[in-house]
Amino acid sequence: MSTVRTRFAPSPTGYLHVGGARTALFNWLHARHTGGHFILRIEDTDRVRSTDASVQAIFEALQWLGIDYDEGPFYQSDRLEAYNTHIDRLVDAGHAYYCTCAPEAIEAMREKARATGAKPRYDGTCRDKGLGPRPGAVVRLRAPFTGTTVVNDRIKGAIVFANEELDDFVLRRGDGMPTYNFAAVVDDMTMNITTIIRGDDHVMNTPKQILIYQALGHPLPEFAHVPMVLGHDRTRMSKRHGATSVTAYRDMGLLPDAFINFLARLGWSYGDQEFFTRSELIEKFTLERVGKSAGVFDPVKMTALNADHIQAAAPADLAPHLRPFLAARGWDAADDAYLQAAIATLQARSKTLVEMAEQAHFYFNDAIALDEKAAAKFLKANVLDPLRGLRDRLVALATFDEKALEEVFAQVMEQFDLKLGKIAQPVRVALTGTTVSPGIFEIITVLGRERVVARLDRAIDHIVHKTP
Structure with missing residues (x-):
């Protein structure tokens, strides 16, 4: 049997759209599944409409998707x-x-x-x-x-x-x-x-x-x-259904593995399985399992699948994908160990990388703004002494891990006759600026002693100066 050779041959007259990306994916998967070769060809004989910018947009999209080619790119104009x-x-x-x-x-x-x-x-x-x-x-x-x-x-x-x-x-x-x-x-x-x-x-x-x-x-x-890819209303995909450019979904915070998983399921199936890793797609993909009915592009399902991939991924694998979103906000995420530790606390709470970046603000922005309502409710005179006691105990801790933190909180709760919520929420507001975050012990561990103490000092100062 001859070696399978497939090709993707886009015309460079615009960005790589969803339908084209799925065609590229199916050719790539068929080649990889069979141990064949995947060739990239640029069909640029339309001199009026073909542009170098479109060629680069196609390369950029394929690179993000992780669809590599064995030969090419070949240009028809040559x-x-x-x-x-x-x-x-x-x-x-x-x-x-x-x-x-x-x-x-x-x-x-x-x-x-x-x-x-x-x-x-x-x-x-x-x-x-x-x-x-x-x-x-x-x-x-x-x-x-x-x-x-x-x-x-x-x-x-x-x-x-x-x-x-x-x-x-x-x-x-x-x-x-x-x-x-x-x-x-x-x-x-x-x-x-x-x-x-x-x-x-x-x-x-x-x-x-x-x-x-x-x-x-x-x-x-x-x-x-x-089969064609249809919008959620079962008409042909167009701009009115939302973004059609592949790189637009990257910018929306989707993971490439999640997006190719979603694309593969637009017309192809393997029983009732919905979640596929890249290696599973290569292993299981066959043309016999491609259906005759059009695939329906469901943004809700796409986002849910992306959330599943975020939760299943190792923080080390998510870090390079999240870093550009943090950089766009002006935040330095060069410390890889710190970034991975932060990601581990946010994975279960994030459907997209955009959401993860937004929720990570307190990890990478030391000048966090205190939410006025949260500060008014939780940073009041009655928590001043508990916060000071907690702050001093944290400074004196020999080991700064979750077990030691739990013991310190237990000591403060016993000393001031408080339940966890009465001290945890003021600390949460002090450290993150808001009342919503991952677990209090998780974020303290990630932030580290220096950041935590500095933010508690600022919260204490806020209470002192706000109290009549």
Whole structure:
């Protein structure tokens, strides 16, 4: 059996959107699952719409997703010689011909066909003229008029197209640039692509591409057309459904492993399992488990899955993903051990990295602002002495761990006849500025003696100066 070779071939006319990312993922997973190769190709023959910025946006998105490629990136704009060589082969073999019909004449042919209820198509005016190359001439495939072209699709099954529905379509335009269908076939042939996995919006292109393969005398690859991705209202994904750019989800605080888990489940399943690690996706992914129904993009499910991945991840693995969100807020998170310790206290409370960064404010911002209502309620004269007693005991602690902290709190509670909540909430406000945070002993341990004592001193000073 030959080595599986898949490819992802985006057009650089914008950012990498959700549907394109899922196509890339399915090709990558199929290659990794089978021990094959994954190739990246940039289809940039549209000179007007293709931009370098879009190319970089595609690279950036793939890098964030962790979708690596074994060969490439190849650029179609660098391969014009190969396309022209194959054009010459087809023309010399009589499978293609030059056409000089003006656009107005072709439109008139189509209008005539419409008027009679026929399919609008090119009528073959130049088919048997034996024209040679000349400025502005296009090259058309000499397509069969009868019979059928069958797409044996690994997902949809056999799809039959009547050849009479296909006209002599253009392979190379008058400006010398190849059309999408021709360039894609030449690339897939010369790059030895064995399996073409793409969205089912390409199904109508496939019979044309099969005819090109046959004219070139090349074996057909396998085709697998995956169902569309729909918005939550089951209409085609668009901006009105929220962000469609892959990197926008990165900026919203999603983990790449969570996002590819979510993308994989848009049209693919493995029993009732919802949560997959990257290695599990590679192990379990097969084209046979890709469904025929469209996947529905559910932002609520995506966020919940992201929360599951955050909770399941090791703090060391989350640290590099969280650090940019902290840096964007001007916070220094260079101390990796400190960052990981902080993350461990926040994982269970965070659905996204944005939420985690927001909740981490008191760990990385020593100039925390005291919430006015919280300070008014909990930092009052009646807790002044307990806070001073706690502060002094913390300074004197030989070991600064949770067990020792619990003993210190127990001593203060006994001395001042207080329950835990009566001392823990004032301490929480003193250390975080708010009444909501991870466990009090957890945050004290992470913050460390120096920060805790400094913040208790500030809270004590606040009470002293606020008390009449």
